[in-house]
Amino acid sequence: MSGDGALAGQRWLLGVSGGVAAYKAPALVRRLREAGAEVRVVMTAAAQAFIGPLTLQAVSGHPVHIDLLDADAEAGMGHIELARWADGLIIAPATAHLIARLAHGLADDLLSTTVLATEAPVWLAPAMNQRMWAQTVVQDNCRRLAELGIGLIGPDDGGQACGDVGAGRMSEPEAIVEYLSAMASRDSLAGRRFVLTAGPTQEPLDPVRFLGNRSSGRMGFALAGALARAGADVDLVAGPVQLTTPPGVKRTDVQTAEEMLAAVLARLEGATGFIGVAAVADYRPVDVATHKIKKSDAVLELRLQPNPDILARVASDPRRPELVMGFAAETRDLETAARGKLAAKDLDLIAANRVGEGLAFDQPDNALEVFSADQCWTLPRQSKQLLAERLVDIIVETLDRHSTDARRS
Structure with a gap:
């Protein structure tokens, strides 16, 4: 054969x-x-x-x-x-x-x-x-x-x-x-550099508590490894996770959304692509207690303020990479919500997945719908490693289209 x-x-x-x-x-x-x-x-x-x-x-x-x-x-x-x-x-x-x-x-x-x-x-x-x-x-x-x-x-x-x-x-x-x-096919992204975020962020309430989410970071780490295997230089900005850094990947650990944004912007110059896989907390406390908040019978009220939108910030930056890709976790109206974010944040690609009991967060596998302005790729449920390899194919395809369009214009 x-x-x-x-x-x-x-x-x-x-x-x-x-x-x-x-x-x-x-x-x-x-x-x-x-x-x-x-x-x-x-x-x-x-x-x-x-x-x-x-x-x-x-x-x-x-x-x-x-x-x-x-x-x-x-x-x-x-x-x-x-x-x-x-x-x-x-x-x-x-x-x-x-x-x-x-x-x-x-x-x-x-x-x-x-x-x-x-x-x-x-x-x-x-x-x-x-x-x-x-x-x-x-x-x-x-x-x-x-x-x-x-x-x-x-x-x-x-x-x-x-x-x-x-x-x-x-x-x-x-x-x-x-x-x-x-x-x-390790050389499909040779000579290109990607900045990628993965995992959750944690926003402190006091010295022992924080606001966070259930993201394990597995999808982001799998994609970072797949990009490196395809020949890319990869800067991974990771929230608090217990995962091994993939071979060939440069890792920076952060805790909060503001720290993640600062780390991303510091690495953006000259990047071919930015991929925001991290589940960034939408809000953070207005006030962080200096000492542990003591339990009492009174109702505890928290005032929250919006965190920076890292994806939107990168997409509007003068140093915007050639490709900007986001992830969207949704519980309903998957395509409508994903395409809305794609347009509102001026992204090149967005990968959307459903979340809920037994889906996406802290699971070894997932299923994705990937959208560009004029295309859709359906990736059925499979291990996050295999999904990462397929996402690299889509990223390469998108970059190739950008190069073709640039030559024609």
């Missing part, structure tokens, strides 16, 4: 660990080959309880690698041979156990030793029960992997083999290949 996309001619190693989602591995091999990649497969011992090696040998066209100490491998050093061969390594499914082993450098089988030995990019597609995925120790291990430069694709939200519904479902093979293809 052959393709003409970003993966054409590349050599990809697929690692399969012992989860129910291993049944998706043959489809992933086929999608990779259809994209033009050559694929070889490494299986853990537990993976063989879910799918047989012969199936993966048939779809890949190569013998499946299983044993660490394989006398038939080159000089008995199979993991080194595979590590040198691969242009990229994707492990799908990646179980909680495998994630933990990789996060702590444990290498006791062919797959884990190959991960340690390779200099190629490594990606994991997690798959596990939604309660397992939510465990602090699993999330800590994932953050550790990110610090080590190992990327995650997914997981998605949906029904699981055990009957539960929630985050932890392995991303579909088509989505994984789409993501890897985007990763292989």
Whole structure:
């Protein structure tokens, strides 16, 4: 099989660990080959309880690698041979156990030793029960992997083999290949710089309390990472969040809306684009108490004043970047509200999502409607990482249109 996309001619190693989602591995091999990649497969011992090696040998066209100490491998050093061969390594499914082993450098089988030995990019597609995925120790291990430069694709939200519904479902093979293809096109934004905001802001009431919101910052951090992977220089201005800085991103931490505005304006000169993903508090207290406000039986009244509109301020700045993009969180009338903000704030793009119980805020996935003055893109519910890659495509498309329009005028 052959393709003409970003993966054409590349050599990809697929690692399969012992989860129910291993049944998706043959489809992933086929999608990779259809994209033009050559694929070889490494299986853990537990993976063989879910799918047989012969199936993966048939779809890949190569013998499946299983044993660490394989006398038939080159000089008995199979993991080194595979590590040198691969242009990229994707492990799908990646179980909680495998994630933990990789996060702590444990290498006791062919797959884990190959991960340690390779200099190629490594990606994991997690798959596990939604309660397992939510465990602090699993999330800590994932953050550790990110610090080590190992990327995650997914997981998605949906029904699981055990009957539960929630985050932890392995991303579909088509989505994984789409993501890897985007990763292989790293230079689409080379030479361009973006300023991006993410997370909530916190407006102090007194030394221990603040006004805030439920934004986790995940979408903004995912988009910052995707921009960096596309070759852009990225300045991320982040509100108070507990997230790992994506590789290649320069991060500045702030707390309040006024601090965020100041940080953005200080970095605006020469920027190609500004993207306001942060959920900036609309109001802040008129008066901030010097000491903790004591509880009493009396009604507590707060006087609030508007915070600066960072998006509008950037859009009207003489140093306005070539592209200004906002995000809109709405509970109803999504398109009407989004298009209203697009026009009122003179934006080039706006990404709108519904918010409410189980939607958007503090969730691993989302769905977006993206609008320009004359176009609309519908991005169905998927992991925020995959959404970020699709948003980069839309940003590149919009910048290319700007360049074409400028040449014609």
